[in-house]
Amino acid sequence: MATFLVTGGCGFIGSHLCAALRANGHGVRVLDDLSSGSEANLVPGSTFLLGDVCQPMALREALDGVDGCYHLAAIASVQRGEREWLVTHRTNLSATVALFEAARGRGIPVVYASSAAVYGSTGALPLHEDSVVRPLSAYGADKLGCEQHARVAGHVHGIPTVGLRFFNVFGPRQDPTSPYSGVISIFCDRLLRTQALNIFGDGQQTRDFIFVEDVVRALLAAMARADTTAPVFNICTGQGTSVLQLAALVADLCGVKAEIIHQPARAGEVRHSIGSPLRAREYLGLGSTVAIRDGLEATLAWM
Ligand code: NAD
Ligand code: UD1
Missing domain, CATH: 3.40.50.720 (NAD(P)-binding Rossmann-like Domain)
Known part of the structure; x- marks a missing residue:
């Protein structure tokens, strides 16, 4: 080994x-x-x-x-x-x-x-x-x-x-406690505490x-x-999800209605980010990826 x-x-x-x-x-x-x-x-x-x-x-x-x-x-x-x-x-x-x-x-x-x-x-x-x-x-x-x-x-x-x-x-052990944390950890943490979500810009930006x-x-x-x-x-997965769609999905899984506060868009931010996983699949032999809903359930269960 x-x-x-x-x-x-x-x-x-x-x-x-x-x-x-x-x-x-x-x-x-x-x-x-x-x-x-x-x-x-x-x-x-x-x-x-x-x-x-x-x-x-x-x-x-x-x-x-x-x-x-x-x-x-x-x-x-x-x-x-x-x-x-x-x-x-x-x-x-x-x-x-x-x-x-x-x-x-x-x-x-x-x-x-x-x-x-x-x-x-x-x-x-x-x-x-x-x-x-x-x-x-x-x-x-x-x-x-x-x-x-x-x-x-x-x-x-x-x-x-x-x-x-x-x-x-995203997933379990992603720290939600800093303003610099990833959006999924922040949204899960806030919705579990029934707190409002801050969305930077219009929320139509997408991420994979x-x-x-x-x-x-x-x-x-x-x-x-x-x-x-x-x-x-x-x-990556090849699937894009907007920040607004993400908020709705996490709220649904938490059984709450998300209160959303729009904040100014962040500087230096990418608008759309969706990748092709094909080369990694071919050369690294990777199979299909975990569906976002299943991954979110596992993340919420850990929190
Ligand atoms: P993380 O902050 O949870 O982990 C980074 C680790 O590096 C921490 O344990 C931190 O203490 C340690 N570290 C930071 N500076 C260090 C230093 N100077 N010396 C020694 N240790 C140091 O972040 P993560 O999300 O696990 O990210 C891991 C890697 O993946 C990073 O290179 C990040 O840029 C990259 N990445 C992450 C994402 C994502 O969505 N999380 C996406 C793309 C790339
Ligand atoms: C993330 C990673 C970065 C990685 C990049 C690859 C983190 C902290 N950053 O950056 O390491 O290289 O993906 O694509 O994991 N948002 C809100 N409200 C919030 C938090 C975020 O609306 O409370 C929005 C942001 O404005 C952004 C999106 O959610 O549009 C994603 O933000 P974030 O999770 O910080 O990640 P990236 O900046 O995409």
Whole structure:
């Protein structure tokens, strides 16, 4: 069995990945600074290194003896990227370069989290991996930067990588407590407390919401596809849901009527984001995805 480093393993997606790796009998080492993750999310049997992914020494030690690395640590909020441009840039791009540098010469494959935010609002839907990339946010620009440095990592330094462009991931353990949290965790939390929902803009903006279990399946399959051409894959369902439709769906599942307060639209936001899952299905061997209603039920049951 292999041993994997998971950066950001105390976070939402990372903790689900660690659980799956342990269930498959692998050794798991987690590097996390607990800035948005929680030690309570640590999976039993994993080794925890409290540290910052921007620190070369911490990265080199964390990579010692591992068979592969999943790089998920990041500041995952588009909005925080607008408010704290340089701080988020350091974690979202400089740390990825630091990781590739630490992996250099060691033959360690890296699967890293990119994002649908690389596309921006560039036209035809669904978005394919070959669609134009023109990020509208600092967060999206940094994720695109990760992909470009991954190409350098492969071409110049022989590091095998795969980038996964996650669309909007949701599920149990997604923290609803911060204003920077994902919309589904916030809507579920507020409706369970019968509080009003804030909707930014007209609510007609769409997102491709994908359940975290599907994302974990993609992460597991991706490690074997890491190579020096630095491939990237959309991780999405191909189905769009507007924020207003989402509010109605969650309200229905909670058995309440949603009170909606419209707020000004957020700056730097993408209007429509729906991806094509076809390439990931073909190359990663992924099957059909969990229906949004089933994923929401599982999320509400966890809350
Ligand atoms: P999360 O905030 O739950 O997890 C991120 C983890 O990284 C946390 O445990 C946090 O403590 C850790 N971290 C942050 N900065 C760090 C640093 N400097 N050093 C060490 N650890 C640090 O977020 P998530 O939703 O699980 O996102 C995981 C990855 O997936 C991120 O790279 C994110 O950008 C990407 N992504 C997420 C989504 C989504 O919808 N959630 C979509 C696209 C891409
Ligand atoms: C999300 C992810 C980001 C990822 C991207 C990929 C989070 C926090 N962000 O960004 O990491 O790279 O998907 O597509 O998981 N909204 C409301 N009311 C609220 C909260 C949000 O109307 O209370 C709206 C937003 O304005 C936006 C939509 O819901 O239109 C989704 O917002 P959010 O969950 O923050 O995600 P993204 O910005 O799409």
